[in-house]
Amino acid sequence: MKTWVVRLLTLWAFNVIVLLVIALVMGQVVAVGWSAPWAALLLTVATVWLRPVIRKSFQKRAAGSVHRRTKVGEKVLQLGIVLLVALIVWVAVVLLSGVNTTGWISWWVFPPIILAIAWAIWDAIAARVEAKGQELYVKALGGPADR
Numbered sequence: 001m002k003t004w005v006v007r008l009l010t011l012w013a014f015n016v017i018v019l020l021v022i023a024l025v026m027g028q029v030v031a032v033g034w035s036a037p038w039a040a041l042l043l044t045v046a047t048v049w050l051r052p053v054i055r056k057s058f059q060k061r062a063a064g065s066v067h068r069r070t071k072v073g074e075k076v077l078q079l080g081i082v083l084l085v086a087l088i089v090w091v092a093v094v095l096l097s098g099v100n101t102t103g104w105i106s107w108w109v110f111p112p113i114i115l116a117i118a119w120a121i122w123d124a125i126a127a128r129v130e131a132k133g134q135e136l137y138v139k140a141l142g143g144p145a146d147r
Contacts (some may be wrong), residue, residue, distance in 0.1 A: 002137060010133040011122070015047070016041035019099070022111050029106035035098030042096050046089045047119070054085050057104060086112035087112040088117070 015021035016036050023032035032039060058081045069077065090112045094101055 003134070006137050007130055008029040008048070009137075010126075010129045011047060012040050012044045014118075014122055014129065015043040018115065019043065021118075022114050025114065026106060026110055029101055029103040031100040031109060033098070033100075039093050039097035039099050042093050043089065046092055049091060050092070051085055051119075054088055055081060058084065082116050082119070083112055086116040089114055 019032045019036050019039050023030050023036075059078075062077055062081065066074065087108065091108075093099060094107070101111075
């Protein structure tokens with residue numbers, strides 16, 4: 001139980017930072033403001049539960065023609081799937097939270113790219129962040145710090 005709590009809390013904190021970075025980079029077209037905690041919660045839920053389902057669905061559809069693609073073609077397709085999933089997740093977050101966007105291309109193209117990059121960063125650092133979060137969780141509950 002506490003592993004999931006730590007995993008979700010650390011991912012939520014990371015997603016708050018990601019949303020604030022998107023707002024900073026895309027300041028003219030994306031406004032996050034005080035909606036960041038709620039939008040990060042939606043983004044966390046979408047990342048943990050929705051993203052794998054959508055990705056698996058797209059990969060299953062693409063698997064039928066894998067023998068007709070080159071290695072480069074396969075890499076391009078996988079990148080396209082990641083970006084399409086990021087777009088779907090981004091649209092869901094925008095529609096269900098208080099994140100405000102203006103400009104068609106700016107909010108449909110660039111934030112999903114930033115989101116896909118953030119997912120790659122999270123995949124690279126998740127174990128270390130979760131370990132530190134676990135340590136803080138145990139300390140907060142008054143247990144031994146070396147668990």
